[in-house]
Amino acid sequence: MTALVLLDHEEGRIRKSALSAVTAASQLGDVHVLVAGDAAVAQVAAAIPGVTKVLHAADAQYAHELAEPLAALIVSLAGNYDHIFAAASAVGKNVLPRAAALLDVQPIPDVVSIVDANTFVRPIYAGNALATVRSSDAKKVLTVRGSAFDAAPAEGGSASIETVAPAANLNVSEFVAVHLSDSERPELESARVVVSGGRGLQSEEKFHILEPLADKLGAAIGASRAAVDSGFVPNEFQVGQTGKIVAPELYLAFGISGAIQHLAGMKDSRVIVAVNKDPEAPIFQVADYGIVGDLFEIVPALTEALN
């Protein structure tokens, strides 16, 4: 059995959750990967252990991983594969369901565990339940939750690289611009430590109080939906059911009450620390260590204590 994995990438780097999709796919057999655009990324992909072939879509129409041409390309390649995987990333979630519809397949999003070649486990209801589903489709089209599988290693493989012919393009969409947040920090979904802030941070200016602490811990910065909705930080910081799903070694939640939809995005973290002035905040029910108090005193004190 051979699986095809769409490897999505950003600024020349393969997304970590796409490497998790490689790990998931390798549980079922041989793995081929598809890289759209950036030729340097195809080179990097060839070194991933367990990958036996890299399909590189070099044509300019694939440069921005737009859904319409990329889904059509996947459909054109699908004949050789029993399983088609992608990360449950913005790209994977955009492209794979479209490809699945064109293949007349019901996709299986957000897989957290593979039972066998037809049977998969996925969270539903914001992670309040885990559904085990068996697909009767001839091909399976799945996206994989990055936090549930280790990322495949970067070095050790030597796959061949094959340039694939473009598929017919509908020419219905155009890339205009991308606005990425400048950050020297680790990617939120793959960081070992995440420092997260909620409504308790009070304002965009005050949110910066988390930065020295994140610097000290080498942490990514996250936020609750309330903090994003209030405009303290942009949308890409959001951790939760509809934002990023993270499972770091250490998750520090400051001024976050712990709404169900936030917990859905971080409750698989190994160690959770919560700081909140409300002793009844639901976040304390999932936290390993809690401090009831004023985060504007505790954050600087903690930063200082780590010196």
Add this chain to the structure above:
Amino acid sequence: MKIVVPVKRVVDYNIKPRVKADGSGVETTGVKMSMNPFDEIAVEEAVRLKEKGVASEVVVVSIGVQQAQDTLRTAMAMGADRAILVLSEESPEPLAVAKVLKAISEKEQPGLFILGKQAIDDDMNATGQMLAGLLGWGQGTFAGKVDVADGRVKVSREIDGGTEDISVALPAVVTADLRLNEPRYASLPNIMKARKKPMETLKAEELGVDMARRLTVVSVAEPPQRQAGVKVGSVGELVEKLRNEAKVI
């Protein structure tokens, strides 16, 4: 231009879902049901486009059980003009829903579909993309901002590292993310008015769509529960525990 907005009746987002004792699913009987929150955002966006004069009519569609008519009435109280209820079993799969919507599209000839990006029950995040694929239309998913002009829709999309702007030719499919807008509350007079707005009822089979499920639910289980830990009295104590007990810093 006509806009079609599909809406789904789901367990209200304030209710903590309960897994059935026999592991066959999540309890939905006797539970408060509401419109999927992302679909409320989609309805709001369509109504705003009508108020701006971009859209001429907003048609809402729900595919599910008879009670979904309540969800459609809510959408009409928010400002949608008419509704179509397509009867099927509860919560059909996105592939079947996309096929029903394609059949509706052939009848209604809309210029734009706006959907919620995902339903908060099955969390599939698939129907909009699948519909766009079946129709051969462009898609602007996870929209944080939508502008319709000159036969195109410009969509600012929420992506992993920030935002991305794309331009899609009409007709098109857009899926709404959280921050596209803040949906209005329906006023009492508008709720009354919505009762008189037209609602057509169809059966999925009449549209020639095969609703058979491709996924069999083997079991539904509660995830492992996390235990609450300890409250510590000071930052010093926290650092000591993180270093020596959790060994994480």
